Amino acid sequence: MPLETPARIVRALVSRGYNAEREAVTLIASADDPGVTLARVVESTPDDALRITADHVREVLASAPATDPPGTESESGTTSDDPPVSAATSTDNKEPVGKPTPPEAKGSGRGRSRDTSRRSLEIANDMTGQSTGTGEYDDFVKVFRDRYEKLSKMLRGRVNHRPAKAISNMSGGQDAELIGLVDDVRSTKSGHWIIDLEDTTGTFPCLVMKDKDIASYVDELLLDECIAVSGTLSGDAGILFVDDMYFPDVPRNHRTNTADRHVQAALISDVHVGSQEFMADAWHSFADWLHTEEAEHIEYLLIAGDMVEGVGVYPNQDEELDVIDIYDQYDAFSEYLKEVPGDLDIVMIPGNHDAVRLAEPQPGFDDELRDIMSAHDPMITSNPSMVTLEGVNILMYHGVSLDEVIAELPSDKASYDEPHKAMYQLLKKRHVAPQFGGHTRLAPEELDYLVMEQVPDIFHTGHVHKLGWGKYHNVLAVNSGCWQAQTDFQKSVNIDPDSGYAPIVDLDTLDMTVRKFS
Secondary structure, eight states, X not given: OOSOOHHHHHHHHHHTTOXXXXXXXXXXXXXXXXXXXXXXXXXXXXXTOOEEOHHHHHHHHHHXXXXXXXXXXXXXXXXXXXXXXXXXXXXXXXXXXXXXXXXXXXXXXXXXXXXXXXXXXXXXXXOTTOOOOOSOHHHHHHHHHHHHHHHHHHHTTTSOOOOHHHHHXXXXXXXXXXXXXXXXXXXXXXXXXXXXXXXTTEEEEEEEOTTSTTHHHHTTOOTTOEEEEEEEEOTTSSSEEEEEEEOOOOOTTOOOOOOSSOOEEEEEOOOOBTBTTXXXXXXXXXXXXXXXXXXXXXXXXXXXXXXXXXXXXXXXGGGGBSSOSHHHHHXXXXXHHTTSOTTSEEEEEOOTTSSSOSSBSBOOOOHHHHHHTOTTOOEEOOBSEEEEXXXXXXXXXXXXXXXXXXXXXXXXXXXXSSXXXXXXXXXXXXXSSOOSSSSSOBOOOSSOTTBOOSOOSEEEEOSSOOEEEEEETTEEEEEEOBSBOOOHHHHHTTOOOOBSEEEEEETTTOOEEEEEOO
């Protein structure tokens, strides 16, 4: 077997019922005769083992028997009864959930070699195992205090902030500037707007006149987001007449990071395995394409939640399930995941259909589910998380709050037809789910993990099952659609999904193309 075989090696191991560490696959592929090495590794693997480790492969390589074991193809071309690695035939009598793996065709591009030594993948802001919230009053105080401190720091360079309590003691007619969380927004009889801003010292009312240019900003406000205002106190110092309004925002001159080589990432979400409407044929086409030469530069696969359809997520969902048991759904997803090249670096976060808590931030999957989804050794992290690929910062967030943004804001600012515009609003607010107590379930933690402390280079979401992308202050915002056809529930709420798409991002330029597989 030639050396361009990592993907073929993975497929052969899968056909024999094994998963393998990426380093183990690399060691087999780098051997003088990968076919012989793989056969020796399989032969020496304990019967109860499910994953082949790099240490196991090293032991086999160190032993290096002089003769080939039965069932291998030697350099002389002599073969035994066992199929070669490229055949990837299965000896398991169970009907596979995914598509049976065909023999590689000549020129298909399957099994090409990727130099994994230049890859780098880091995760920041993973709160898995860090949850401290108990639902007590003090927890809510802590999370909002942390939110205020983080976001107010982004605004302090733009205004000369004074605490609400200090402003309440000032004389009328003076200029004042305040940073606070939006506690309430209401209109007056004259059509003006009063915004109550709250900081750690108290709350102060701020009046935005309807004829001011900044009045249009009021339509964009969500409760609990952080803003700054500047203006003049009324004669009795009881209210602040606002002249300017500021958001934490992404700097207009934000300079993005890029990789120092041509390498690509595929961004997908909302696979929904277990649904009767899961588009298995589209998935097979996508997985097959990833093995081709056309996809040779794709080395990362990022999945932004909803691996499975889940159980009891919406009314009468059981009538639309193809797989009833939640663990069987994850088993099925794992089988589909095995179809993609085994040498991809895979990152996954949960979504609202997954078997984790609904309240955000969502910790990564528990150990039992991680064991089920161990195919290709994916990196599993919390929702949201900042993923850095070769220097490029990608904020992965499933996107439940997009429903709230779209419902609350004018259609020209946020809509399901253009989900990336709703993402622009979250970038402007520097928070993935600012409004507390609405449709989005938020968990009180000691820290607010939903603040965008670092500006991402790419913002990747899903959830709304619509495809949309664009750039906001140089940040590439991508909502990647789904792999599920329209369900009866979606018909009832007028959701027409964009299904079977895979956005492909060049990490060296942040240019993007979209592939359709349905």
